[in-house]
Amino acid sequence: MLEKLIPAKADPILGLGKLFAADARENKIDLGVGVYKDADGKTPIMTAVKKAEVRLHAEQTSKSYKALAGDEVFRDEMRKLVLGDAVAADRVATLQAPGGTGALHQLFEAMKLLNPDATIWVSNPSWPSHVAMAKHLGFKTENYDYFDPATSGVDFNGLMVSLQGMQAGDMLVLHGCCHNPTGANLTANQWQSITDLVLEKNVMPLVDIAYQGFGDGLQEDAIYMRTMASRMPEMMVAASCSKNFGLYRDRVGCAMVIAKDADSATVTQGNLATLNRMNYSFAPDHGAALVAIILSDSELRAEWEAELEEMRLAMLTVREDLAEALRQQCNSDHFDFIKDHRGMFSRLGLSPEQVEMLRVDHGMYVVGDSRINVPGLSGGRVAPFAKAVSMVANISK
Incomplete structure (x- = not known):
């Protein structure tokens, strides 16, 4: 064969x-x-990571499995790092994943449960994994304009015209700060306009954020995405710790799904855990444990x-x-x-x-x-x- x-x-x-x-x-x-x-x-290797590894080595007493959804401290700290207080905690379902790519994959899998006939809209340019993964999972894909070579900035008029083709139930993949391979970022007003359109079209936004802290600052880099999250009844986020924690080979990521209310988030949480079980069962824990230690300790x-x-x-x-x-x-x-x-x-x-x-x-x-x-x-x-x-x-x- x-x-x-x-x-x-x-x-x-x-x-x-x-x-x-x-x-x-x-x-x-x-x-x-x-x-x-x-x-x-x-x-x-970041110095805080080295210190966290020393502590983990001294304190860890077992290599047994964590929960299917991953370590709760890690997931909660990542939610706070990425979303801040933009969304009530009980509205957010979270999932530990092998890297930002793993988080993106699991969110695409979740979208298959919601609408397998959805079209996934991806910017041009984007990272090859976005379209390749979506197609591998059976989704239709469409590109939307993003970069203007003449100005080396965002072609926002082209972007908004492209996105008029979105249909209710589709998914729009957006880059968080610094994530588009061109280096050109959306402005506050542009994020606002996209949010207005997503709400009008009844589309599921998925923000892929892998470089928080690399642009204008740790909080500044998340503020526009948080503003979108505060307005959306439902939204997805794929976050990575590869860059801002330097944990490339340890594959540390977190998938987040914002639900309309706490009850819906609880149901979503159970479904996300099931998706982990069907794909790789338990996400690798070492890198995520280091992130949890660092984010929950004020000095580190x-x-x-x-x-x-x-x-x-x-x-x-x-x-x-x-x-x-x-x-x-x-x-x-x-x-x-x-x-x-x-x-x-x-x-x-x-x-x-x-x-x-x-x-x-x-x-x-x-x-x-x-x-x-x-x-x-x-x-x-x-x-x-x-x-x-x-x-x-x-x-x-």
């Missing part, structure tokens, strides 16, 4: 990583995979928040330095949008041919659509990268 299988398509980002590893040039720079990097080019939380803020400010510095270096190299303000974007990513607006020249001629590894992982430029890497970009973009003094 295995002869029926066809070769799987290679992941372009992971493929880029293999090319980078095989490149013998000492001055090569990897800007592909979206992981935070410090000035030494390493992805560090303060230390974590301070380190997260350092990471955020470091990325902003790289953005400002890169925009200025490109301005000097190109004698143009063409790339000034970089300092206005937020989070780990920006799309430079280079052609695939120019991206290939960056890699082949200069050892600069960038995803084909010209998305760069901004923290990969820390530690003195801005200047050589800016020079290479100016050369391939044919913008010179």
